[in-house]
Each structure stands twice: as C-alpha cells, then as structure tokens.
Amino acid sequence: MEQSSPSVVGQIASDPALENGAHPTGDAIDLAEVRQILAQFHYRDFQEAQELILSALQEINEHYGWVSLPAAEVVAAHFGTTASRIYGLLTFYADFRTEPRGKHFMLLCHGMACYVMGSQRLIQHLEDDWGVADAGTTADGELTVQVVNGCLGVCDRAPICKLDADYIGDLTAEKLNDAIRTAIAGGGSWRDAHHPVVTGSFHDR
Amino acid sequence: MTDKLTSREAFAQFQRSASERWDALWQGEKLVVSVQVDSSSVAKGALQVLAACREVFRGTDAIVREVSGNGAMWMEPAVEIKRPGEPPIVYGWIEPGDVTSLLAGELRDRAVGVRGPNGFAGIPPLSEHPFFQHQHRIVMEEFGVIEPDSIEDAIARGAYGALAKVLFEMTAEEAIAEVTASGLRGRGGAGFPAGIKWESGRKARNRPKFVVVNSHEGEPNVYKDRRIHEGDPHKILEGMLISSVVCGADRAYNYIGGEYPLGIRRFRKAVADAEQLGLIGENILGTGRDVEVRVGTGGGAYICGEGSALMYSVMGVRGQPRTKPPRSVEEGLWKRPTILNNTETLAAVPAIINNGGEWFSQIGTATSAGTKMMTVQGPLKHVGLVETPMGVTLRTLIDGVWGGMREGHQFRGVQTGGVSAGPLTAEQLDYAVDFDSMTEVGGMLGSGGFVVFDQHVCPVDFARYLTAFNRVESCAKCTPCHRGNPALVEILDRIRLGGGSREDLSLMERTSKHIIDLSLCGLGQVAPMPLLGMMKMYPQDFLDHIENHVCAAGACPIATPVVLATAAD
Numbered sequence: 018m019e020q021s022s023p024s025v026v027g028q029i030a031s032d033p034a035l036e037n038g039a040h041p042t043g044d045a046i047d048l049a050e051v052r053q054i055l056a057q058f059h060y061r062d063f064q065e066a067q068e069l070i071l072s073a074l075q076e077i078n079e080h081y082g083w084v085s086l087p088a089a090e091v092v093a094a095h096f097g098t099t100a101s102r103i104y105g106l107l108t109f110y111a112d113f114r115t116e117p118r119g120k121h122f123m124l125l126c127h128g129m130a131c132y133v134m135g136s137q138r139l140i141q142h143l144e145d146d147w148g149v150a151d152a153g154t155t156a157d158g159e160l161t162v163q164v165v166n167g168c169l170g171v172c173d174r175a176p177i178c179k180l181d182a183d184y185i186g187d188l189t190a191e192k193l194n195d196a197i198r199t200a201i202a203g204g205g206s207w208r209d210a211h212h213p214v215v216t217g218s219f220h221d222r
Numbered sequence: 223m224t225d226k227l228t229s230r231e232a233f234a235q236f237q238r239s240a241s242e243r244w245d246a247l248w249q250g251e252k253l254v255v256s257v258q259v260d261s262s263s264v265a266k267g268a269l270q271v272l273a274a275c276r277e278v279f280r281g282t283d284a285i286v287r288e289v290s291g292n293g294a295m296w297m298e299p300a301v302e303i304k305r306p307g308e309p310p311i312v313y314g315w316i317e318p319g320d321v322t323s324l325l326a327g328e329l330r331d332r333a334v335g336v337r338g339p340n341g342f343a344g345i346p347p348l349s350e351h352p353f354f355q356h357q358h359r360i361v362m363e364e365f366g367v368i369e370p371d372s373i374e375d376a377i378a379r380g381a382y383g384a385l386a387k388v389l390f391e392m393t394a395e396e397a398i399a400e401v402t403a404s405g406l407r408g409r410g411g412a413g414f415p416a417g418i419k420w421e422s423g424r425k426a427r428n429r430p431k432f433v434v435v436n437s438h439e440g441e442p443n444v445y446k447d448r449r450i451h452e453g454d455p456h457k458i459l460e461g462m463l464i465s466s467v468v469c470g471a472d473r474a475y476n477y478i479g480g481e482y483p484l485g486i487r488r489f490r491k492a493v494a495d496a497e498q499l500g501l502i503g504e505n506i507l508g509t510g511r512d513v514e515v516r517v518g519t520g521g522g523a524y525i526c527g528e529g530s531a532l533m534y535s536v537m538g539v540r541g542q543p544r545t546k547p548p549r550s551v552e553e554g555l556w557k558r559p560t561i562l563n564n565t566e567t568l569a570a571v572p573a574i575i576n577n578g579g580e581w582f583s584q585i586g587t588a589t590s591a592g593t594k595m596m597t598v599q600g601p602l603k604h605v606g607l608v609e610t611p612m613g614v615t616l617r618t619l620i621d622g623v624w625g626g627m628r629e630g631h632q633f634r635g636v637q638t639g640g641v642s643a644g645p646l647t648a649e650q651l652d653y654a655v656d657f658d659s660m661t662e663v664g665g666m667l668g669s670g671g672f673v674v675f676d677q678h679v680c681p682v683d684f685a686r687y688l689t690a691f692n693r694v695e696s697c698a699k700c701t702p703c704h705r706g707n708p709a710l711v712e713i714l715d716r717i718r719l720g721g722g723s724r725e726d727l728s729l730m731e732r733t734s735k736h737i738i739d740l741s742l743c744g745l746g747q748v749a750p751m752p753l754l755g756m757m758k759m760y761p762q763d764f765l766d767h768i769e770n771h772v773c774a775a776g777a778c779p780i781a782t783p784v785v786l787a788t789a790a791d
Contacts, residue, residue: 064556067538072519075480102539109540109697110521112480129443129637130599132687133675137777166694167481167522170445171265172597173295173605184265 046085051077055095066096074106074113082118082161082207111166119154119161121200122207124179128168131176135188139176140164142190147197159201181207226500228508230390236499237377244378253284254304255325258366260291260452261484262445268299270318275301278321290453292366293607294353296625297334302366309338312348312366337367353604356623358585360593361569362609365453370488373495376456382501384575385463389509392575394424394468401571403579405591410436410527410564411642411668412744413590413657416571419561422551423469426559430472433465434555436532437478437485437565440524441640442691444671446595447565449607451478451485454569455492459515461568463502464575466513469561476565477518477532490517524695528743529562530554531697542699543743564669566595586612590656594667598624600674601631610655617651620674631676635759639666641688642748644755645681664755680775681760682767686714688752696746703746706737710753717764720771720780727757727764 058073060066073092077084084092089103107113125143127136140151143162149155151164171177174186178193185196227233247254257272275286291298297314301324304310314334316324323329335348348354359365368375376382388397402417423431435458439447450458462474478486493515496502504512518536525531526541533555535541554560570592574582583591590612596619597607603625610623616636620626627633635645643666646653653660657667675684693707713730716722734750741747757764766772771780 064537068516068518068536070538071521071535075519075521105540106521106538110523112522127442128599129640129671129673129687132442133600133673133679133684135678137683137687165481165522166442166524166691167440167479168442168445169261169265169481170448171262171295172443172445172599173262173298174265175599177265179265186265 046077046081046083046088048087048091051088051091052095054080055092058095060096066098070096070098070103071106071110074103078113082122083114083116085115085117114152114163116154118207119158120206121160121181121197123160123162123181123197124169125162125164126169126171126175126177126179127164127166128172128175130168130172134175136176139178139188139190139193142193146190146194160197181205181209224499226498228500228505230386230507233382233386233507237383240374240378244375247285248304248310251306253279253282253306254287254302254310255279255284256287256289256302256304256310256366258291258298258300258302259288261448261482262295263291263298263300264484266298267318271299271301271316271321274318274321275325278325287369288371289366289368290370291449292453293362293449293609294334294604295606296353296604300334300366302337309336309340309342311336311342311345352622352625353606353608356610356614356618357608358593358611359609360573360582360585361450361457361566361595362453362607363573364457365449368454370453370455371491373456373492373499376454376492380576381456381572382460382463382496384572385460385467385501386507387575388464388467389507389511394470397464397468397575398424400574400579404574404582405579405586405589406567406570406574406582407590407657408564409566409570409594409669411639411666413667416563416567419551419563420465420469423471423559423561426551428552428559430558431470432555432558432560433462433469433471433474434533434536434560434562435462435474435476435565435568436527436529436562437476437482438520438527438532439479439565439669440520440522440527440695441669441671443599443637443640443673444597444669446597446607446670448479448482448485449595450565450569451482451489455485455489456496457569457572458489458565459492459496459502461563461571462515463506463513464571465561465563465568467506467511471561472512473514473516475516475518475536475555477520477526477536480519480521486517486519493517523697524691525697525743525745528745531743532562533560540697542697543745545742587654587656589658590667594655594670596655596670596672598672598674600636601628601676602626602674603628612656613654615652615654616646616672619655619672620651624674627674627676631678634675634677634679635681637673637675637684637688637752639668639751640671641691641752642666642668642745643751645675645684645752645759647759664751664758666751678775678777680773680777681756681763682714682717682773683775683777685753685756686711686718688756689714689750692745692749696749700740700742700746702737702740703742703749706733706741707749709733710737710750714753717767718773718778718780720767720778722768724768726768730757 058069090100093100093103149162154161176188177186259268300314301316302310302312313332333345336342398420406416407413437447466474502515520526526535528543531541531543550560586592593609595609637645644664646665689710696703698704
C-alpha cells in the first residue's frame with residue numbers, strides 16, 4: 018500500500034489554524050469527527066480500500082459541505098494513500114468542494130430542461146444582482162451557488178433550484194430573489210435542513 | 223427477522239406467503255393509501271403528504287404505504303386510495319393540506335384514473351389516459367405498485383423468480399441463449415447486443431470476473447435509471463445477479479450517480495434485504511454460488527458514464543477513459559474480465575428469463591426489440607417518464623403521450639440523444655424511435671432523453687449550451703476534446719455577440735471534424751454532434767446572427783431591442 022508522505026503531512030498538520038480546518042469564512046471541520054465518519058469505511062484489502070475512497074469523501078462532503086485539506090489528509094491516512102491523490106479526486110469530481118459553503122446553499126439546475134426554460138438567464142441574474150457565479154459564495158458569506166450540469170430530475174417544474182432543503186420551481190428572477198431573501202431573513206443554514214443521505218453499512222456487509 | 227433461504231423450496235415457500243399477504247392487502251377490508259414518493263414528487267411536497275396521511279390514520283387500522291411515482295410527473299404529488307370494495311384510484315396534485323378532504327372523498331375531480339382494467343364510478347382506468355395508453359411497461363411494471371423498500375412486496379410480485387429459474391432450471395448457455403434470442407440491446411445509448419456481451423463475458427478465462435452496472439446517467443436530460451432505483455430497485459439487483467450467475471462473475475457492482483440520494487438509499491436497502499434472505503452473498507439459495515454485491519457512487523462527472531472511465535472511478539481514481547482494446551470484457555475492473563451493462567438493460571432481463579427471449583423479441587421493431595424508457599423535457603403538458611415499445615414515432619410521443627405543447631409555446635424542434643446528437647424539426651417527427659431510424663437525419667435514440675424546445679430557444683444559443691456542457695465535462699485527457707470544445711464555444715460566442723462571419727461556420731465544421739476524428743473516447747467523438755445538427759437543421763438562424771445581427775428568439779446577447787422591434791412588425 019502507498020504511504021502518505023510524512024514531511025508534507027507534518028507540515029500542514031502542525032499549523033494550528035489548518036488543524037481545525039479554519040477558513041476565512043469561519044467554517045471548521047472537526048478532524049476527530051472526520052475520523053469517526055471514516056470508521057464506517059473499514060476495508061479488508063487494497064482493492065476495497067480504493068473503492069471506498071470516493072464514498073468516504075462524499076460522506077464528508079455531504080456532512081460539512083466541503084472537504085478541507087487537513088480532512089483530506091485524514092482520509093489519505095485512513096486509506097493508506099497520499100493527500101495529493103485525494104486532492105486529485107476532489108478537484109476532478111464536480112460534487113466536491115474544497116472551500117466551505119456559505120450559510121445557505123443553492124443547487125441551480127442547468128440541465129437541458131432548465132436550459133430550454135431559461136436557466137441561463139437565472140445564472141446571469143445571480144451574477145448581476147447577487148454577485149455570485151457558479152461555485153462561488155456571496156461576499157457576505159450568506160449564499161453559495163452551485164450550478165448543476167446534470168439534472169435535478171424535477172423537469173416539469175423547470176427551471177428549478179434547490180435552496181437548502183426546499184425545491185423552488187417555475188423560477189423567474191423575481192421568484193429567485195424572493196426565495197433567497199426569505200432564506201437569508203429566516204436565519205438558519207443549509208445544515209438545519211441537512212439529513213445525511215447515505216446511511217447504512219458501506220459495501221453492505 | 224427472516225432466516226436465510228437455503229433451498230429452492232424455502233424460496234418458494236417465502237414466495238407463497240408473500241403473495242398471500244399481498245392478496246390479503248388488496249382484497250381485505252382495510253383502507254390502503256399509497257403515497258407516491260420519488261425524487262421529483264419530493265420536490266413538490268410528497269413527504270409532507272405522506273406525513274399528513276400517517277397523522278390522519280394514526281391509531282386506525284388503515285395502511286399507509288410509501289410507493290414510488292408512476293412516471294407521471296405532471297400529476298405529482300399523487301396518492302392512490304383503495305377503499306374496501308373499490309378498486310385503487312389514483313389522485314393527482316395532492317397538497318399536504320388536501321389530505322383530509324381527499325380522504326373524506328371530496329376531491330373526486332382530482333381522480334386521474336383507476337389502477338386496474340376497469341373504470342369505477344365514472345372514473346376511467348388509468349391505462350386509458352393518453353399518457354398511459356401507448357405505454358407497455360416491462361421495467362416500470364411495478365412503479366407505484368410495490369413499496370420499493372419492501373422486498374416482500376417485490377417477491378410477491380415475482381421478483382427473484384427469474385433468478386431462481388436460472389439457478390435451478392437453466393444452464394448458463396440456455397440463459398444466455400434467451401437473452402440473445404430476445405434481441406435485447408444496450409439501453410445506455412450504444413445499443414450493443416447484450417447476449418453477445420454476456421457470451422464473451424462467460425468465455426473469458428481470467429478470474430475473478432466482475433459484473434458492473436452503469437447507473438451513472440450523467441447526461442443533463444435523462445432521469446430514467448434514477449427512477450428504476452427509486453421505483454423498483456429489485457429489478458436491477460435481480461438482473462445483476464442473473465448476469466453474475468450466468469457469466470460466472472464473483473462480484474457485481476452498481477455504480478450510481480452521486481446526485482441520486484433517494485435511489486442510492488432504496489438500492490442499498492434492497493441489497494441489505496436480499497442479503498438477509500440469502501439471495502446474495504455466499505451460497506445463494508443453497509446452490510453453492512457466491513455473488514458479492516457492492517455499491518459505488520459517482521461524484522458528478524459526466525465522463526464517468528464512459529465504460530473505462532467508470533471503472534477507474536470505481537477503483538477510486540480520476541475517471542478518465544483509456545484506449546481500447548483491450549475491451550473491458552477482457553480487461554476491465556482491476557484488470558479482470560468485466561461485463562458492463564446499463565441499468566435499464568439489466569432491469570429488463572428478469573422479464574426475458576421469465577417469459578422467454580421470443581416474447582421480448584416480438585415487442586418493438588425487428589432490429590430494436592422490446593420496450594424503451596423515455597424521458598422528455600420542455601414546455602409540454604404531460605412531462606414524465608414513459609416506457610413504450612421501440613418503433614413508436616416521435617409524433618405519437620410528443621403530441622399523444624406527452625400531451626403536446628403548453629399554451630403559448632410553439633414547437634421549434636426536439637433535441638435527441640442528449641449531448642451526443644442533433645435535433646429533429648417538426649417535419650421529421652414521423653421517424654420511429656429506435657436505435658437505427660433517426661441516425662440518417664442526425665438524430666439518435668441515445669439513452670432515451672428528448673428535449674422539446676420552443677420559439678424562445680435560439681438554435682445558436684442552444685448549440686452553445688450543448689457545446690459548453692461538453693467543454694465543462696471534458697476530462698482533459700486528450701487534446702482534441704479538451705481544447706477543441708472550448709474553441710467551438712469561443713466561435714459560438716462570437717456569433718452570439720454579433721461578431722461572427724461566414725468563415726466561422728466552416729471553421730466550426732473543420733474543428734468539429736478534428737474532434738470527431740481524433741478524440742480518444744466515444745464521448746469526445748460525438749461532442750460536436752449537437753452543434754453540427756443545429757447548423758444543419760437551422761442554417762438560417764446562424765446566418766441571421768452573422769449577417770443581419772438578429773437573434774429571432776431574443777436569447778443571444780446581440781441587439782435585443784432591435785429583435786423586439788422586428789418581432790412586432
């Protein structure tokens with residue numbers, strides 16, 4: 018099995034700010050908790066370890082909304098691989114974020130149904146009126162937007178977005194504005210609405 | 223908790239008691255309320271409807287079930303009510319606040335149809351509704367009928383019967399012969415005959431062997447595989463097990479797109495339940511056969527729908543395709559023989575084993591046997607997921623099944639084959655929907671997703687959208703795709719802004735040819751197809767942008783006020 022490079026790991030882990038996953042927008046990832054999540058992903062051999070890496074990253078990404086570098090280090094150590102390998106996965110697969118989410122999180126569907134019903138205009142609108150582009154967060158840290166190139170699968174209500182836990186369909190720019198204002202005014206965050214999606218044993222043993 | 227079933231007898235016994243309980247449920251004196259919950263109805267409040275129903279019936283002997291949607295997204299959230307002495311009636315557009323009056327029998331006007339052969343009290347059978355009447359459901363047969371989380375429901379309705387037949391009554395050769403005779407072709411888009419694939423899988427000598435199900439479905443317009451996971455995960459699992467048994471595979475993987483949390487949850491539940499019953503794992507039904515089932519999840523990369531990329535993703539690295547040969551059936555996952563099938567293909571297998579390949583080959587057309595699940599998007603009245611025999615025309619689908627255009631929307635065209643083919647216009651709707659017919663005009667069945675667009679969509683802008691999708695989703699391994707698609711987008715943007723020239727049209731054609739001829743994988747080789755299709759079908763729109771600086775749809779950023787003035791003239 019590959020071993021993680023101790024010099025790099027040591028350097029990053031010794032930075033107290035990074036050890037807590039601290040970030041300018043103040044979101045932190047508790048590494049002890051990450052280790053707890055990883056404990057579900059036990060493996061019997063090399064192949065199984067490799068197969069579980071993506072699922073584990075997804076679980077962490079779902080839980081915290083992103084995967085920090087220190088968290089990636091912990092994942093690498095758990096599966097006996099390198100941090101660069103993990104980082105390579107985080108930057109290749111669109112679902113993963115390497116920066117924290119804002120307080121509210123929007124998945125804006127840009128599948129073909131939504132495109133033919135005008136989602137392009139909504140993306141432009143978010144940029145113009147809210148100053149937030151794909152995968153970006155507003156300056157005040159209130160809202161992160163992720164444009165979904167795949168499909169949210171609610172095509173009869175296109176264009177649609179998922180804001181925290183709520184789907185808002187038949188979107189217009191005004192409806193989008195209202196939804197964002199309501200969410201921000203209501204306080205809370207995407208976490209309140211968050212339910213772990215993938216539960217149960219992994220590899221179903 | 224049931225013990226593992228260790229013989230055919232034990233399985234038959236379990237089957238009998240499950241169907242007795244099933245019959246008792248539907249013939250009994252209890253009220254049965256089935257709320258249709260799937261990823262699209264959840265977006266419209268189906269979980270709240272379910273909770274409201276449970277609340278109303280708390281402490282009574284009524285039965286509240288969580289079933290999946292039946293594909294009719296236009297009537298969601300839907301609730302089916304079966305009263306004693308009446309057939310089950312499906313009601314549409316039920317909000318949580320409607321539950322009380324619905325149960326009091328006040329919302330008769332929202333009854334869409336009766337699930338069953340005959341109408342009741344003036345409500346026609348569901349199967350007479352235009353949305354359902356052209357359908358022939360094989361894979362979707364149990365959608366909205368069984369509780370996907372209940373393996374007992376599934377077994378009562380015949381699940382795993384085909385697996386038992388393969389294990390106890392058939393040799394591997396016989397089972398493969400049925401699949402070959404059925405004419406079943408891969409439902410992921412390529413249309414490769416499943417029987418031939420299985421045969422080469424069975425003959426491969428390296429060990430261990432693997433079966434992999436491609437449930438990634440990364441196209442921006444298809445949601446059929448997600449719905450099979452949500453509606454009847456047992457069909458997929460049974461197909462995987464049959465494929466593993468006849469090809470001699472030791473392990474079967476289902477690689478599911480990570481965007482499908484509900485489908486993943488229901489599939490995992492199906493696997494856990496089947497394992498508990500001894501249908502998977504070691505010594506299946508006492509036959510001495512072992513098949514391990516594993517679930518992998520994708521991370522939102524379109525390229526992972528490509529076979530070799532998918533396998534790299536299962537192996538936990540970046541999903542980037544490799545050159546072929548060797549084909550995956552010789553050297554796939556972990557460099558071992560791997561039989562890769564689409565979800566829908568495998569989900570059709572149990573019915574083929576049960577009814578015979580001959581039966582399946584009689585449905586559909588001569589070269590495209592069977593049924594196909596199809597999804598539609600766009601401004602149509604009855605948007606939803608359907609399963610029709612191959613060979614039905616697009617006109618029947620669009621004007622009949624999907625109810626035609628909504629008010630105020632004029633049909634402009636229909637994009638076929640996802641991001642891998644071109645559109646068809648109103649004059650071309652009489653082409654049959656099967657693997658081969660549409661290719662002569664640049665269309666494609668692909669994985670069965672159609673996108674209808676209206677006068678507000680500009681073909682240039684749509685071509686830009688489709689090309690930009692390929693630009694974002696290119697895995698960046700090979701240069702023609704990685705650099706070629708951004709170049710196309712750049713030229714298209716020039717045209718959209720009104721700065722294009724006639725030269726740009728031939729430049730796009732040349733660039734497209736490079737991408738098609740030189741890209742490494744199948745996805746790269748078809749990436750420019752939507753653009754070429756749009757240029758072929760709507761040449762005037764491209765010329766209008768270039769020469770008159772006019773975007774008739776008003777979608778492109780050139781001179782929008784001028785367009786409005788022209789439209790008003």
